[in-house]
Amino acid sequence: MNILTIGDVVGDIGTEAVCEKLSAIKEKYQIDFCVVNGENACSANGISRKKAEILLSAGADVITLGNHTFRQKDAVSLLMHNKNIVRPINYPPETAGRGYCVIEKNGVRYGVLNALGRIYADPVDCPFRTLEAAIRKMEADIIIVDFHADATSEKRSMGFYLDGKVSIVFGTHTHVQTSDLQVLPHGTGYITDIGMSGPHHSCLGVDKDIVIDRLVRCMPKRFEFSDSPARIDGAVFTVDEKTGKCTGGEFFSVLPGADI
Numbered sequence: 001m002n003i004l005t006i007g008d009v010v011g012d013i014g015t016e017a018v019c020e021k022l023s024a025i026k027e028k029y030q031i032d033f034c035v036v037n038g039e040n041a042c043s044a045n046g047i048s049r050k051k052a053e054i055l056l057s058a059g060a061d062v063i064t065l066g067n068h069t070f071r072q073k074d075a076v077s078l079l080m081h082n083k084n085i086v087r088p089i090n091y092p093p094e095t096a097g098r099g100y101c102v103i104e105k106n107g108v109r110y111g112v113l114n115a116l117g118r119i120y121a122d123p124v125d126c127p128f129r130t131l132e133a134a135i136r137k138m139e140a141d142i143i144i145v146d147f148h149a150d151a152t153s154e155k156r157s158m159g160f161y162l163d164g165k166v167s168i169v170f171g172t173h174t175h176v177q178t179s180d181l182q183v184l185p186h187g188t189g190y191i192t193d194i195g196m197s198g199p200h201h202s203c204l205g206v207d208k209d210i211v212i213d214r215l216v217r218c219m220p221k222r223f224e225f226s227d228s229p230a231r232i233d234g235a236v237f238t239v240d241e242k243t244g245k246c247t248g249g250e251f252f253s254v255l256p257g258a259d260i
């Protein structure tokens, strides 16, 4: 079976592009299950109920999040009431929402977890120990981990740490796709970062001139998303449903105006 992962959806432009193209991407790769990272779906980052509903009706089976989880005011009620939306599992136990979900689709139980890295990031619980404990208890046929982290070393370490314990570890957060998709020695499909679904000519989704201004002139300026047409980045993993092992995969980008 084929599992699709779509990189951080950025703003209205990224959301519209995903809505327009997701079904064709799913058709092309014969997708059975789709995970979309939606942590930047709103214009001030985060996700709202409206954006979540749009992405779910566009064809996402589960939405994962990241460090921008609680930016929107309705995020708490959204996370409390929708089992298809997963926030980082290594927040404190009292934090609203859930760090994993198990969704049954066509007789297969898909477990999806989301965790934050700790290098160059706000302090959270240990993602390695927290994920491992949750995975040990999880009753699922296929387990998919979105590791939302900055440092490539931490992300690759997580891939090897979970190798053989889960079907897929894919990275998000940097918004820049890496070319290291591989099947690890014990059968886990891995990529350091699947990239971004948002404005193509931008700095990680943000208007490039604003970012350049901040870096060159060191003047404070509010970040705003670019209005450049969107690219879509993602990766597809093929998983043997009997063993839960990944047998291969590929990463892809759909650039503005390009055919799928």
Ligand SMILES: [Fe+2]
Residues within 6 Å of the ligand: 008, 039, 040, 066, 173, 174, 175
């Ligand atoms: Fe992001």
Ligand SMILES: [Fe+2]
Residues within 6 Å of the ligand: 039, 066, 067, 068, 148, 172, 173, 174
């Ligand atoms: Fe992030």
